[in-house]
Amino acid sequence: MSQVIQLMQKQRISWLDIAKGIGIYFIILGHTLSDPSVPGCGTLHEYLYSFHVPFFFILSGLTAKCGQNEFSGFLIKKLKTLFIPYLVFGILSIIIFRLAGAFAHSALMHSDGDFSLASNLLNLFILGDLQFNRSLWFLPCLLLMELLAWPFLKWEDAVWGRENSCFRALAFLAVFILAWSVAGHAWPLGIQRFQVEIAMLPYLFAGMLLVPVLRIPFAEFRMRFAAFITGAALVGLGLWLWILCPVHYNREIGFTIFAPFTAIVALVSSLGYVGLSAALLAGRPIEYAGRASLVIMCLHKFPVVFFQTCLPFTAMPLARMNYVVGTSVALACLLLCVACYFLISRFCPFLLGRLSFHPRTAKK
Known part of the structure; x- marks a missing residue:
């Protein structure tokens, strides 16, 4: 196993957590936006969806490792850290939304409205696509992708x-x-679920290819300045390429599409935000949000639906070009989820695949 990965096991890399914090905010912001099929209402939504999920898979690739154990040990570890949270938050989602019923249904985005228990369990355990908390799909997707990457990492480590x-x-x-x-x-239908994993797998491998970036001493000002210039240039280039892109995200395409041009847009934009994150280096609030990104991914749908149900003026706020309301709602959802992460880490760490509370990873 590389020295970089061994070092990362002992201490967290701040800018990686900052990158995750930025990425998870983009995820929440994207989920407060309008239906992109409405003309003129989904521009920012489409831009965020062009890279924010690939961005997370690239960051996951940066920290991917096979470990010293055999496949069984690797599998058990991944089941604890990815499948258990998926299962727990999935069941919690079913309970909450079945109790909420019609109250929540009107605010659910991208939902087919099937609240039957059989359909819920089928989507949770087989399809990995729970209608009213679809963000959970990321966890089993990442689990399967890391399992697919394990033989490669093990062979590389052995050779x-x-x-x-x-x-x-x-x-x-x-x-x-x-x-x-x-x-x-x-x-x-039986293997349809693997479409997403295949479409997203190149981004995980792109992150694995970028591991040497972890050796760059971003604590030095000149390196942070270079990271900022490079990151800003790549973000600008990614935006320009996205404008030229003939196909933008929509709900019919989803994440099963993979074409060279759309992949290049996602890669360039993601690398740009990696550079900007490395330039920040220290940002305690954003860094903490990055550490809580898994819990935020699982829970943020709840406050989003709460705001859209109880405060109708916040529903699809950016569709009405009210950027202040939209970004504020996303930030409020982020803060609520971070608070939940702290409580879960302290009182129920087993839900995150941990045996005990670790102050070093919950606060700093």
């Missing part, structure tokens, strides 16, 4: 004992071609 950039570049190219070849087609 070279560390990350090999040439090997990773070839692997990235291979999964890029695979995703381009098979994703987006009509798959049989």
Whole structure:
């Protein structure tokens, strides 16, 4: 296992948490926006959806490792840290929304309205697509992707004992071609769920290819300045490419699409925000949100629906070009979820795959 990964096991890298904090805010902001099919109402929504999920998979690739254990140990660890939270928050979602019933249904976005228990359980355990908390799909998707990447990481570790950039570049190219070849087609229902994993896998490998970035001493001002200039340039380039992109996100396409141009847009924009995050280096509130990103991913749908149900003027706020309301609602949802993360970490750490409360990872 590489020295970089071993170091990361002992201490967190601040700018990675900052990047996760920025990314999770983009996720929440995207979920407060309008239906992009309404003309002129979904521009910012479409831009965020062009990269914010790939951004998270790239960050996951940066920290991906096979560990010292065999596959069984790796699997158990991933089940504890990804599947248990998915299962717990999924069941919690079913209970809350079944109790809320019609009260919440009118505010649910991208929901087909099927509240039957059988349908809920089918979507939770088989399809990985719970209608009223669809953000949960990220956890089983990441779990399956890391399981697919494990043989590659294990082979690399056995042959070279560390990350090999040439090997990773070839692997990235291979999964890029695979995703381009098979994703987006009509798959049989039984294996349809794997479309998303195949479409997102290149981003995980892109993050694995970028591991040398973790060695850059961003504590030095000149390196932070270079990261800022590079990040800003890439964000601008990503925005320009997105404007030129012939296909933008919509709810019919979802995340099953994978085409070279859309992938390049996502990669360039994501790398830009990685650079900007590294330039910040220290930002305690954003960093803390990044540490809580998994819980926020699982829970943020609840406050979003609460605001949209109890305070109608906040529903789809950016569709009415009220950026102050929209960003404020997203920030309020973020803060509520961070508070929940602190309580869960302190009193129910087993829900996050931990045996005990770790102050170092819950606050700093």
